[in-house]
Amino acid sequence: MTAADRTAPGPDPDGPVAVLANPTAGRGRHRGLLPGVLERLARAGRPVRLLEAHTAAQAERACHAALADGIAALVTVGGDGTVHRGLQAVAATAVPFGVVPAGTGNDFAADTGFPTGPLAAAEAIAEALRAGRTGSVDLARMTRADGPPRWYGAVLAAGFDAIVNERANRMRHPRGPRRYDLAILVELARLRPRRYTLRLDGEPLQVDAVLVAVGNCASYGGGMQICPDADPTDGLLDVVVGGRFDRRTLIRVKPRIYRGTHVQHPLVSSHRARVVELAAEGLTTYADGERALDLPVTVTAVPGAVRLLRGAGPGTGGRSTRFTVP
Template sequence: MSSDITLFVNPTAGRGRGAHAAQPAADALRAAGHSVRTVLGLDAADALRRAREAVADGTGALVAVGGDGMVSLALQAVAGTTTPLGVIAVGTGNDFARSLGLPVRAPAAAARLTAALLRDDAARTVDLGRVTTPAGPRWYGTVLASGFDSRVNDRGNRMRIPAGRFKYDLAILAELAAFRAVPYRLVLDGLAVETDATLVAVGNGTSYGGGMRICADARTDDGLLDVTVVGAVGRATLLKVFPRVYRGTHLDHPAVTTYRVRTVTLDAPATTGYADGEPLGPLPLTAECVPGALRVLAPGTAPS
């Protein structure tokens, strides 16, 4: 494996934490004997082009410095290749890092762990989700969201203030005021299911939104996607059940149905899909699990 490592940096992640994290991460990797180059990019498309060039040139690892959005971009460069992905998680949510038992908002510690795993050639192989979109296939590592949660994302993305997670808390309150279930058509490994639902989430990983364990039983190494369907519930029930999402105990509520599938197609009117917090476009969308699609620099045992 090449000792040349590429840092893939989002300087704006976590309200500037990405820029501050790049230096201690680079220092820790250099101290372990690696040659480190940094990729920024003029915009997301340019950054992805540069990351793909680094992978094609044989970099020993692509190390994403930022949050889940930066990890999502990195996945588009390394998925399906032999190049391992490292993660220095300094964003707002960091759900991908949490699902793999990686340090969060501790860039030097994360870089030292990355260096140790590189030294021992100890990258893990994990599954990824792959979504078919009009713009082409897109990989994701955590959760594909649709319904109430994607509407919260839509609204939050339109809001200029406040910053950080508080913006999405306000977006949740605003969406509750206009809350309604929508008719879904799901195709689960070929089986069609029609239902009114508040939201449908498709998890390769367990959580989104900074620790909301919407697909709490999902595993990144079982070759399957976990589908969580929250049925047509009222505002009062949604407000009562919502706090349980952080513990994953919402799955036993009678309004919640779960499936475990290899492929799923989601269709619902006027609904956007998001994966790893990034917009995919309007439904319908089809997601599939691709076993072993990613080599990732993470401990051998993820948290339950």
């Protein structure tokens, strides 16, 4: 029995399909596709309810409220950030979850078998909902000594990549991808290894590193295979540690992340565990590309924590389950 089987609320067979859409995802290039996505989702034979939200906090509240009201499924239309908001509501419930990839980075959707095209993904979700077919995959649960848990589907970044995101998010100019490029240049000039203290299933490990990534899935940042061997159905987390890199070496190795071959570099080590405790001074984390919790955190792999609505073809993976439909 999976986590999703044990925890309420469950899907309401007579409820609507709730849709959380981010019109700015992918820099707005899919904005005109939303009516077509909603029309295809409606082919599941249920009403479609578009959730209203203008901020990340509103998005999460809207998803939680929709589940409390009773829905047949929750679908996100956007990138990994939109997925992240939806996961906070559906994690460890039996409510099916669908992803229409329409963002700059669609790593969770790609790594869990959704079609890459938004309209094709919507059609696959509607077909799975009509058939009452889901495939469950793992999620990662983050906790601190204070505050509620947070969930993520793809990768937790704690190091240079998170620092760059922090820098980019504080900058007002330039706009678009150039802001991120400038943030990389600024932080490369400040690059230094930090002391990390980890416990992997209780086994202590101290390392000096510029990057630590904890992956439920393999990729982040729009296809960068930071944890290339991560499998969201194995009940484990992959931990990739980038050690005492200097600026020049990091610049040379960075392109290899897209192929996942960076893990062969002698300064990179890989580990696998069900529970990862991670601490370092003065660092925050980014999960699914979104600002998450400050260190220290404990990350736990939760098997079968979300039921995904996907197509029935090859490559969809996951643990197949069925639920009752009228």
